Amino acid sequence: MKKIVGSNVPVAISLIASDIEKRVIGYRTMPITTFKQIEKIVSELKNSGIGNLKVIINGWQKGGIHGNKISKLSFEDSLGDIDDLINFVKNGKKNGYDVYLLDNVTKVTEKQINLKKEVGINLSQSVIYEDRDNRELWIYRSYYTNIVLASQYVSEKLTKLSEKGISNFALNEYGSKLYGDLKYGHEFFRSDALKLVERTLENISKKTDSLYLSNPNDYTWKYVDGILDIPMNCSQYLFETDTVPFLQIVLSGSIDYFAPYVNNSFFSRIDILKMIEYGALPSFLLTWVDNYLIKKTPLWDYPSTKYEDWKVKITEIYKEVSDALKNVRGSKIIDRFVVEPGIIVVSYNNGKSIVVNYTSKTYILNDQKIKPQSWIVTNSNSINVGVGQNE
Structure with missing residues (x-):
């Protein structure tokens, strides 16, 4: 890539x-x-x-x-x-x-192609199409x-x-x-x-x-x-x-x-x-x-x-x-660790980590506070994922 x-x-x-x-x-x-x-x-x-x-x-x-x-x-x-x-x-x-x-x-409408010459054909020899759930809509059908x-x-x-x-x-x-x-x-x-x-x-x-x-x-x-x-x-x-x-x-x-x-x-x-x-x-x-x-x-x-x-x-x-x-x-993601439900650590190959707190409480990880529904960026080698607590 x-x-x-x-x-x-x-x-x-x-x-x-x-x-x-x-x-x-x-x-x-x-x-x-x-x-x-x-x-x-x-x-x-x-x-x-x-x-x-x-x-x-x-x-x-x-x-x-x-x-x-x-x-x-x-x-x-x-x-x-x-x-x-x-x-x-x-x-x-x-x-x-x-x-x-x-x-x-x-994936197009009937107004964009010739339905007799340009549409794909499936195994049953019918045109390939897809309908939206609501058939009351204007242009609810698309063709392939x-x-x-x-x-x-x-x-x-x-x-x-x-x-x-x-x-x-x-x-x-x-x-x-x-x-x-x-x-x-x-x-x-x-x-x-x-x-x-x-x-x-x-x-x-x-x-x-x-x-x-x-x-x-x-x-x-x-x-x-x-x-x-x-x-x-x-x-x-x-x-x-x-x-x-x-x-x-x-x-x-x-x-x-x-x-x-x-x-x-x-x-x-x-x-x-x-x-x-x-x-x-x-x-x-x-x-x-x-x-x-x-x-x-x-x-x-x-x-x-x-x-x-x-x-x-x-x-x-x-x-x-x-x-x-x-x-x-x-940088590439090299690790992702769930410290506990709602606390995620994502580490990258440049030595940085992003810690995300999805919870409604402040979380303390290695003396660093992550506010409720917030995040911090830190050095990967400073994180001990086994040490953390809610404030």
Whole structure:
């Protein structure tokens, strides 16, 4: 795997640029966060003291997140001039941020593909699809693109984007969903799909400065620089008694990995402490407009994404996580010890340890006080895990 470069702790902000909105007759593309508004958000967050912003733009395509034709490279006109976006992307490095254009060619809506020609086929010769629990929703069904076509589309798009000087890219679903295409007489099995995905990502990684994937499978890790939406909770099976950050231990020091969106259910004090314990980086899903304005889009179920409502919290949470993880950035987790329920010691190969106190009482470990629901950073060799007490 790769090695993390740079000492500044990053934070990811995923910005929804546009999506389709249901009308009395048909639908239209709704601008949600324009390119100028994205620039303003980034500028304000930089001025607030965030030193390493990963700016992920979703819905930059013509038709937005759920309406763009995945076979074509296009840009949504209502968001602003494409040259403004390209300049914003190119200026990122020197201004202390990185911009990623996010795409999803894998799990899409019927408005994005030709259902007769582009959808994957399962063993029963039916199209591969997935329904949401609530069938009353507008666009409750998603379809899986033929894996060969999905790989072709993403390669073609990335080639064209790199020619425009856009060299950071992010993908949803492509690295996490593995399926074949079993159309009778033209079978393309999962083993073939795996090799194709690896070849595609290898080629993509040669054309990009940085590639991010969402919760990807392990065969993709060697090609990526960042992982979005990394799992932070256990499966909750009855025979599991604790959540252990096994995946994070494996990836630590090699790949930046980001927790689920703070403003979409990963917001509690325990969640923030878990980020620090796991070495996971914060991420936020943001829009310029208020959520009631997107209630007629497929994004209606996001409860709170308006940037203005979250900008103070983004800075607060980032600074706390950064204060902890800057001490171990680029280092590997080599040990994790539960002193007693709610008191966790995580040790790194640079000689530092982070002690997290999830309990409601102050805990004393080797004469060091860890306040309730708080943490400290200390030298690993100064910790005797057999000596500790509640105050």
